[in-house]
Amino acid sequence: MTQSNSPLLSVKNLSTSFHVGGQKLRAVDEVSFDLAAGEVLGIVGESGSGKSITLRSIMGLARRYGEVTGEVMWQGENLVTKPEAQMRKIRGKDIAMIFQEPMSSLNPLLTxxxxxxxxxxxxxxxxxxxxxxxxxxxxxxxxxxxxxxxxxxxxxxxxxxxxxxxxxxxxxxxSPKLLLADEPTTALDVTIQNQILKLILDLSQELGMSVILVTHDLGVAAQTCDRLAVMYGGKLVEKGSTRDVLRNPLHRYTMGLLQSVPENVEPRTPLFSLPGTPPSLMNLPKGCAFAPRCAHAVDACAATKPPLEGTQHQVACFNPTQAPVGVGGQS
Incomplete structure (x- = not known):
């Protein structure tokens, strides 16, 4: 990975909402992160957490049927406010995307x-x-x-x-500078998954290309990503180096995802699963979206959305597993 002082991509307070039945549903809620040149960033979380919509918002695809606000700074310009005609010159050239299901993305009538x-x-x-x-x-x-x-x-x-x-x-x-990969190994067997991931990594290093990889598989993220952003209910709840996030998770949701990965499990032993289900966009909690599923929620969790705080390792939690520098709360 090669990094420069200024980020290749800077996303600030990116939000995406959809209007359904007279109700405004927010699928991406003030997401912010920077991406360095040559870096591989993983966005992980359960289905419905807002990962794919985040990529589509960066590409300018979500605004066709939703409302996108915030900043996606690319080469000094905000892509969120860029006219569609200008976005078409960037989309596919400087920023390219691999969609989740190739059979539905490729035109069956063309070679x-x-x-x-x-x-x-x-x-x-x-x-x-x-x-x-x-x-x-x-x-x-x-x-x-x-x-x-x-x-x-x-x-x-x-x-x-x-x-x-x-x-x-x-x-x-x-020869794009940035590749957005939306679960590129979904529905592929393990051997092919490894081949595809290795191919993306090799090409990233060979071409000096940055990658944002969306996945629900922490094993995939551990093998491929320099940094991780954990997403839940449309918000980033934890962000840091892959090593820090996986070895020292601060958010209870991240811990639950890690516990859900079967590792050294005895035969016929029940596998761990997070209690409850992800929140519906039509009924998001007022405070922390994960609070209804969290055994460690405190009073503040139900009333207020926790901000993403910290320096290198950030967490959005009023009661993290242990408080990093710059983050308040009890453990």
């Missing part, structure tokens, strides 16, 4: 070659011959054998893992 070249037509000055050679190069880069022939194949002619590789090839077509 993979056509779909890779679409990106090259939109964001490069390459001529037809150069685009064809670049498409072959990209398929070879992501480990698809016999690339020149497979350019003419359709998505259904590829396995799940190979389709995900095609998605990565499309995302890398214009």
């Amino acid at each position: 993979v070659g056509v779909q890779i070249k679409e990106n090259l037509v939109a964001h490069t000055e390459l001529d037809k011959k150069a685009r064809h050679l670049r498409a072959i190069e990209l398929l070879e880069l992501v480990g698809i054998p016999d690339a020149s022939r497979r350019l003419n194949d359709y998505p259904h002619q590829f396995s799940g893992g190979m389709r995900q590789r095609v998605m990565i090839a499309i995302a890398l077509a214009s």
